[in-house]
Amino acid sequence: MKYPLHKDADGRWVHTWVRQSSVKTADMCLERFRNDIFQLQPEVHTDAATLGTVCHAVAEDALLARKAGRDESFEGMLSAFDYYWDEHGKLIQKWGSYNPEKIVGIGYSRLQSWYEQIYTNTDRPIVPQDVELDFNKLFLEDDERIVYLRGTIDLVEEDCVWDWKFPTRDYAKSKWEYERWDVQSIAYCWATDIPNFRYGITHPTGVSYIDLTRDKSHTDWLREKVLALCQYVESSPSNPWLLGDNGWWCSEKWCSNWAQCKGATEEVVINGI
Numbered sequence: 196m197k198y199p200l201h202k203d204a205d206g207r208w209v210h211t212w213v214r215q216s217s218v219k220t221a222d223m224c225l226e227r228f229r230n231d232i233f234q235l236q237p238e239v240h241t242d243a244a245t246l247g248t249v250c251h252a253v254a255e256d257a258l259l260a261r262k263a264g265r266d267e268s269f270e271g272m273l274s275a276f277d278y279y280w281d282e283h284g285k286l287i288q289k290w291g292s293y294n295p296e297k298i299v300g301i302g303y304s305r306l307q308s309w310y311e312q313i314y315t316n317t318d319r320p321i322v323p324q325d326v327e328l329d330f331n332k333l334f335l336e337d338d339e340r341i342v343y344l345r346g347t348i349d350l351v352e353e354d355c356v357w358d359w360k361f362p363t364r365d366y367a368k369s370k371w372e373y374e375r376w377d378v379q380s381i382a383y384c385w386a387t388d389i390p391n392f393r394y395g396i397t398h399p400t401g402v403s404y405i406d407l408t409r410d411k412s413h414t415d416w417l418r419e420k421v422l423a424l425c426q427y428v429e430s431s432p433s434n435p436w437l438l439g440d441n442g443w444w445c446s447e448k449w450c451s452n453w454a455q456c457k458g459a460t461e462e463v464v465i466n467g468i
């Protein structure tokens with residue numbers, strides 16, 4: 196179990212759990228959020244997350260090579276994929292998005308798109324300033340609490356912050372949703388003081404982008420959102436916390452808490468009793 200908040204010498208709460216991903220989890224289900232921030236469930240390695248982790252590691256190496264002045268070749272990237280897959284692939288506990296026979300080929304294909312359309316794109320060359328940049332900054336402070344926002348940014352250029360995605364579908368068509376309430380872009384633009392954010396989405400049929408511009412009004416909104424969550428966590432409601440059980444995420448496939456939570460009542464729900 197983890198302790199995501201504690202009291203400082205002045206009696207103020209110190210919140211150390213705030214990451215863009217935890218805020219997004221809270222949007223979906225507060226009970227799942229409770230399980231995540233207190234680490235009440237062991238981490239389950241899924242096929243989709245593992246493929247994403249390995250592709251990220253390969254992209255990171257290629258970008259560090261560029262930063263050092265020597266670009267990586269595509270063959271070198273595939274060798275790096277094999278190396279990381281050897282380490283991570285065997286840890287997969289749950290298959291749901293990919294076929295075990297095909298997943299390595301799918302990884303190669305994603306990296307080929309990333310290499311051809313992003314890494315070697317001469318129309319919009321990538322110029323890394325920072326790669327996998329960790330931040331942990333004071334986000335809000337008042338008489339009752341101190342809140343840090345932390346995260347890891349895939350790529351920082353002089354005037355653009357990037358995040359890589361390697362999903363099973365192209366969701367760039369949902370750009371309007373990201374413009375409205377995407378927490379990740381707001382957090383990363385605030386952390387770097389760079390207003391331009393870009394998702395590089397490498398999907399089964401190529402690469403798409405979502406470009407977002409973030410300013411102080413977005414950060415103010417995120418502060419309000421995080422403050423409300425902090426107050427909720429401090430009030431320590433009895434378990435379970437509010438159940439966000441009305442979306443795709445509330446399923447055995449997507450929630451590691453399912454067996455203890457919704458799964459225990461599945462029959463009742465299905466039969467409408």
Ligand code: SF4
Nearest residue numbers: 224227445450456457
């Ligand atoms: S099973 Fe559903 S209600 Fe329960 S924690 Fe997961 S998402 Fe929330």
